[in-house]
Amino acid sequence: MTNKLWVNHNFWGKHIGSYTHFWKKNSDGDWERHKADIYTSVNGTFRDNNCTSVETKSGSDLEHLQKKVQKTETKLFKQYDISNGDIKSHHYFVKGSLLLQLDLELEPC
Numbered sequence: 001m002t003n004k005l006w007v008n009h010n011f012w013g014k015h016i017g018s019y020t021h022f023w024k025k026n027s028d029g030d031w032e033r034h035k036a037d038i039y040t041s042v043n044g045t046f047r048d049n050n051c052t053s054v055e056t057k058s059g060s061d062l063e064h065l066q067k068k069v070q071k072t073e074t075k076l077f078k079q080y081d082i083s084n085g086d087i088k089s090h091h092y093f094v095k096g097s098l099l100l101q102l103d104l105e106l107e108p109c
Contacts, residue, residue: 017072018089
């Protein structure tokens with residue numbers, strides 16, 4: 001399983017997001033993306049320059065028999081310091097009787 005948690009600030013807004021990929025070794029010994037039940041969620045607490053909580057944004061997505069799942073949340077025209085956001089994500093996949101979970105966290109304050 002590979003996972004990513006990101007924060008992005010560009011012309012179109014401020015974005016937080018996460019994704020989960022599921023990989024399986026093929027008969028040649030190489031890793032390739034494989035279908036599984038996969039889940040990702042992202043939750044952000046946005047803070048001002050004094051690290052006071054201003055606003056939160058969250059979302060999640062569950063896909064059945066897919067190779068990738070991604071969730072992005074966007075804040076448009078909101079004023080907050082992008083470096084003062086507490087961003088968390090949760091990832092897991094289920095394939096048969098196998099379950100793997102991972103949590104990622106970015107807490108600058």
